[in-house]
Amino acid sequence: xxxxxxxSLVHVARIGSxxxxxxxxNMTLSALSMQIKALESExxxxxxxxxxxxxxxxxxxxxxxxxxxxxxxxxxSLLEICRPTGSLxxxxxxGFVTTAAVRLLPAFVRNAQxxxxxxxxxxxxxxxxxxxxxxxxxxxxxxxxxDADGLPETLSGxxxxxxxxxxxAREDFLGDGLSGLLQRQTFFHFMPDTGIxxxxxxxxxxxxxxxxxxxxxxxxxxxxxxxxTAGLGFTLxxxxxxxxxxxxxxxxxxxxxxxxxxxxxxxxxxxxLASRETALADLLGAGGLHD
Numbered sequence: 001x002x003x004x005x006x007x008s009l010v011h012v013a014r015i016g017s018x019x020x021x022x023x024x025x026n027m028t029l030s031a032l033s034m035q036i037k038a039l040e041s042e043x044x045x046x047x048x049x050x051x052x053x054x055x056x057x058x059x060x061x062x063x064x065x066x067x068x069x070x071x072x073x074x075x076x077s078l079l080e081i082c083r084p085t086g087s088l089x090x091x092x093x094x095g096f097v098t099t100a101a102v103r104l105l106p107a108f109v110r111n112a113q114x115x116x117x118x119x120x121x122x123x124x125x126x127x128x129x130x131x132x133x134x135x136x137x138x139x140x141x142x143x144x145x146x147d148a149d150g151l152p153e154t155l156s157g158x159x160x161x162x163x164x165x166x167x168x169a170r171e172d173f174l175g176d177g178l179s180g181l182l183q184r185q186t187f188f189h190f191m192p193d194t195g196i197x198x199x200x201x202x203x204x205x206x207x208x209x210x211x212x213x214x215x216x217x218x219x220x221x222x223x224x225x226x227x228x229t230a231g232l233g234f235t236l237x238x239x240x241x242x243x244x245x246x247x248x249x250x251x252x253x254x255x256x257x258x259x260x261x262x263x264x265x266x267x268x269x270x271x272x273l274a275s276r277e278t279a280l281a282d283l284l285g286a287g288g289l290h291d
Contacts, residue, residue, distance in 0.1 A: 003075055005039040006068040008032060009047065011122075013057055013065045014139070024122060073138055088119040088279050095124050095131040095143030099196060099221055100263055103240060104144060104161075104284060111283040128195035135266050142273055142280060146195025147264040157264040158277055160284045165199070165259045166252040168225070168242045169234035178253055182207050186214040186233030188224045196261055200236050203259050221245060 012021045012032075022032040040047050047061035057065065076090065096105055105123065112121055126134075128145035135143050136154050144160065151157045169181055176183075187209075192201040216233070218224050224235050225245035235242075238261045242252060265281050267273045273280060 003072060005035050005042075006064075007072055008035055009039060009061075010065055010068050010072065012036070013062075017054060069138070088116040088276055088283075090118075091120045091122070092142070092273070092280075093122045093124070093140040094280075095126060095134060095140045095145075097128050097131060097143070097145050097195060097263070098125040099146075099190075099194075099238075099241065100144060101125045103244070104263075107285060108283050111285075115283060116279070132266055135268060138268075142265060142267045144263055144284065145266050146199075147262045148195040148198040151264065151266055154269060155266045156269045156274070156277070157266050158281055159262050160265050160281055161263040163238040163240055163261040163263070164257075165203070165236055165255040165261065166239045166242055167234060167236050167255060168228055168246060168250050168252050170228065170231050170249050171251045173231070173234060174251055174253065181234045181253075182209050182213075186216060188216050188218060188227050188233050188235040190221065190224060190235075190237060191217055191219045194219075196238060199259065199261060203236065203255065225250070 008021065008025065008027075011025060012018055015021050015024070018032055018036075019029055022029045025032065027035075036047060043064070045060050045064075046058055047064065048055040049058050094108075101123075109121075112119060124131075124140065128143075128148070131140070131143035131145050132152060132155065134140045136152055145151075147157060147159075167178060167181065169185065173181060173185060181187075187204070189197070189204070190200060191197045214233075216227070218227075221237065221241050222245050224237065225242065227233060228235050229247045229250055236255060239252070242250075246252075265277065265284065267277055267280075
């Protein structure tokens with residue numbers, strides 16, 4: 001039995017789509033389907049119920065996936081022993097917090113092609129808390145997350161970037177400075193249960209806004225900045241995100257110096273990437289980018 005087929009099976013189970021899995025694995029859909037059917041033939045069981053769309057794992061299919069995950073991890077650990085210390089060789093699964101992926105992922109891919117030609121990477125995006133759990137339980141090897149509450153004890157974190165926050169509003173709203181915004185304007189708040197949302201919520205709690213002051217919760221940075229550009233209110237976000245989406249009509253005010261978003265590379269403290277954290281951080285920008 002080839003572990004490549006098991007790896008594809010686990011990938012399909014994690015993503016929930018044959019088409020998306022084939023795309024991420026750089027395979028045709030027919031080649032992936034044939035690979036899974038060959039595995040079913042070798043095992044003598046049906047791994048997927050194909051009477052529904054999309055096909056879903058059968059009970060025995062789920063059991064095989066659960067058994068395959070630790071087996072594949074052991075295979076990776078065996079290969080890890082044979083790799084030169086500090087180098088990145090093999091296949092790695094990396095997560096990026098969604099709000100930072102748009103800025104960090106392109107540079108990571110470019111650097112990986114130049115500096116780690118023997119490594120292959122799979123990517124996913126999500127919320128910091130979800131990505132941390134996936135690193136801790138071995139679903140992904142590392143993740144770039146916002147460190148708002150500290151990492152779990154099983155994970156180690158390396159700061160790769162610190163980003164100051166700024167208030168943003170149309171220039172014609174800033175005649176009375178920050179106090180005018182706080183007293184009279186609608187505040188567009190990035191979701192407070194996220195990493196940067198928690199930092200924003202803590203800062204806004206310091207200010208005494210009127211009881212009837214309006215706050216709108218949104219989970220999309222670009223949508224927030226479009227609302228600010230349209231003159232619907234103001235916001236508080238990491239400066240790089242404001243600069244990326246703002247128009248000429250929008251100006252910024254500084255936030256307190258202590259209010260900074262820390263983007264952290266999270267890995268398992270004693271995991272396969274522990275000795276290669278520096279090499280991985282280097283792909284994110286020389287191991288430490290500070291704004």
